[in-house]
Amino acid sequence: MNRELKSVGKGVRKKDAMQLLLGKPAYLDDITPRDCLVVKVLRSPHAHAVISGINTEFAKKVPGIAAVYTWEDVPQKRFTMAGQTYPEPSPYDRLILDRRLRFVGDAVAIVAGEDERAVNRALRLIRVKYEILPPILDFRAALDNETLVHPEEDWHALCEVGADNKRNLCAKGEEQGGDISAVFADCDVVMERTFHTKAVHQAMMETFRTYTEIDHFGRLHVISSTQVVFHVRRILANALDIPKSKIHVEKPRIGGGFGAKQTVVAEVYPAFVTWKTGRAAKMIYTRKECQTAGSPRHEMEVTVKLGADRDGRIRALDVYTLSNTGAYGEHGPTTVGLSGGKSIPLYTGALEAYRFSYDVVYTNVQSSGAYRGYGATQGIFAVESTVSELAENLGVDPVAIRMKNMVREGQIMPAYQNEPASACTLDRCMLRCAESFGWDEKYPVRFTSDGKIRAAGVAMAMQGSGIAGVDVGSASVKLSEDGFYVLRIAAADMGTGCDTILAQMTAECMDCSVDDVAVFGADTDASPYDSGSYASATTYITGRAVEKACIELKEKICTLAAEMLDCPVSELIFEGRQVVRADGSASVSLADIAVKSMCGSDIALEATSSHSSPVSPPPFMAGMAEIELDPETGTVxxxxxxxxxxxxxxxxxxxxxxxxxxxxxxxxxxxxxxxxQYDDRGRLSENSLLQYRIPTRLETGRLDVEFAPSYEESGPFGAKSIGEIVINTPAPAIAHAIYRATGHWYRELPILPEKIALDLLRDGKGGK
Amino acid sequence: MEITLTLNNKKITADVPPDTILLDFLRERGCPSVKCGCETSSCGLCTVLLDEKPVLSCSVLAVRTDGRSVTTLEGLQDEAAEFVGFIADQGAEQCGFCNPGYVMNTIALLRENPDPSDDEVRAYLAGNLCRCSGYEGQTRGIRAFLDARRAGKL
Structure with missing residues (x-):
């Protein structure tokens, strides 16, 4: 860490920035042929039904229609669409098309045709007889309901996750440390609060999309907007029931993912069409499909029981989460774990006992998936809100109560698999946040001259850096002519800039400029194996693989240089643009070494390394919100x-x-x-960006971001992760500020103006 | 229907079904910068200039451009290149899918109001959604460009 860094730590431009800003063709629909079959899916109008009859004859007769497929045409082997390391924790509960339909939007039939007009016409001409069944729309009523979402006998779970399809149970579990009952019995204050968060959407600007064709080797060539090329290969092999060797998957630039594209949402439909017809096919999800048949955050009801001393020392935390996986189990068994696993350890400081238990249930709404934060967001909203309420009830400053209880560097975190907080500046984050934000001035409730209320709230958060002992990152670095490098990866830059930061690390290791590193990926044939970009893994896991590959490549470069200089390799020093003898008597340039490697050489100047980590060092964060609330309208x-x-x-x-x-x-x-909001027939109201209101640039307030870096020994150049943790503090900090302004704790998200306005009206403090 | 329009300074004639939307028409004619992000005129990704005014190409029928001029980012590369580097210096392009839309709208803004305040920038671009950047980096980039231009550093 003593050496001065030249590339790492610098705010270099993203390698693809200018091309993207100038609108050059880069995304799936820009770079794949327009002349291919258009693929669309007929979607179920019912939340729960069985297809008792389906007639596709009229649809098939529409001019330009190439194929119409129903449940009778697809392989009868169940699989999961969750992009996870094999064996996937998510149950195998899907078919490409199933006779049983489990949510409004579930796939009934696949239609492929020469153009959109023909396909749309054919979709309208498919005649389906539905046997309508009672749906389970309330996830609190799902467990042991007499209606089963997955009654089928071939449903199966590969991992022990406590799943039981005959109970609508996707996963169940419990862990604890310490004598929780005894500690609660000894606490001055015990609070129990229940929170509800909904299945919100990633709403990446580019919807799900995939192009497929048969290549000149007769293999299925898949270009997809995905975060997980290798998982796509396995999942398509499972779904189509064909060997993985027959499939080649690559990704172009991705128009945002946020976890959505860690699930194989669109891929199976065009892949099936191409495999059956031999023709190129493309499927582009509409925004409505993205909203109604996507892979949103898991709806959760989180109950927090907290025990503390009168002075605010938090001694016990008991978290129970009921999670709604929807119609299928993608990421169901794993997201739930983070709701306790990334919230309870924040309070390791004085914690004497904890318990975390959960149930994950099937219902008849669209399947959930992976969304930035992955359960931690839901759990942290609940735990942080409870802690703020404790502080308010005890009359203790909410910043002070966190300073008293938070996890500190060096502590072992029992509720985090006994991993140590090996690098942690959460205390500095909180103090610096309070100082810079002006907590002491902003925390007291203030009134503006026009009757609005200003107030502030606080929260803190953690996440992980990859999945400990599971995620694999790999990098392959090759020296090429003139002495430039090619870095091959299968981590997926979805706009985050991982191509660039991994190039920065390569440049740092090889003592060259970032421009000397070309990045290629992700491609299942050409890239080394990588689990993919999710779980905040890429910087920490793949970054370390880059470091290892560079060390190995430097050794190879020096070995060839030793041949060229006719001296022992032990006498050579790698200096970036050249290799020199330690005594300064001779040197050879990197460009010459590269040229030599291409003529009469038997040393490949290429190195591939993989990395996996037994730990997942958490990043930490403090956040503070200042709001202005209009008591007449409830607007925040x-x-x-x-x-x-x-x-x-x-x-x-x-x-x-x-x-x-x-x-x-x-x-x-x-x-x-x-x-x-679902209606009583399971139809989603917020099925467009008109109704589903993501923030515009007028609604963000002023954002002020700072870093308080720790140094994580196990990470590349001391790095942990950044991608997910950043989504975890606003909900509890804003709910806290709204409490300060109104006297009401809102434990369900979103906190809409009408809820606030009605409460204030009832209190006699609202509008006329 | 046969229409004649000026697309990126070139006169073209095309035969289009009357219900073709301008967005699809443009993508089919070599303008892949024009992106679709929704079906409800909500996102701003498909912004192009119609007779020099910004419009959502998803909400304009191609036949409506008969006799008029349409400009996409493909036709304004130099004008965009003047300022987008400042956004790149913030890292605010991120996934990039929304970029052509707000770059086009920024061009329209700067032609109308060459020296806008940050709040004027936010107000003008309010209809251009971005899910990656949190917007502030885009504003900082445009601000850095305006400051550099004012200081005569371009």
């Missing part, structure tokens, strides 16, 4: 949001800052405007 405006983040070493300050700002604004939407 964010004035200021201050965030201080400990992501370890900041590899690229510009990109880390934008990640943070973007996460804050997504979370402001989740807290205040992004609603999910």
């Amino acid at each position: 405006d964010i004035l200021n949001y201050k965030a201080v983040v400990d992501c370890g070493t900041v590899i690229n300050p510009n990109l880390a800052r934008i990640q943070t700002e973007g996460g804050l604004v997504q979370a402001i939407g989740m807290a205040l405007t992004e609603n999910i």
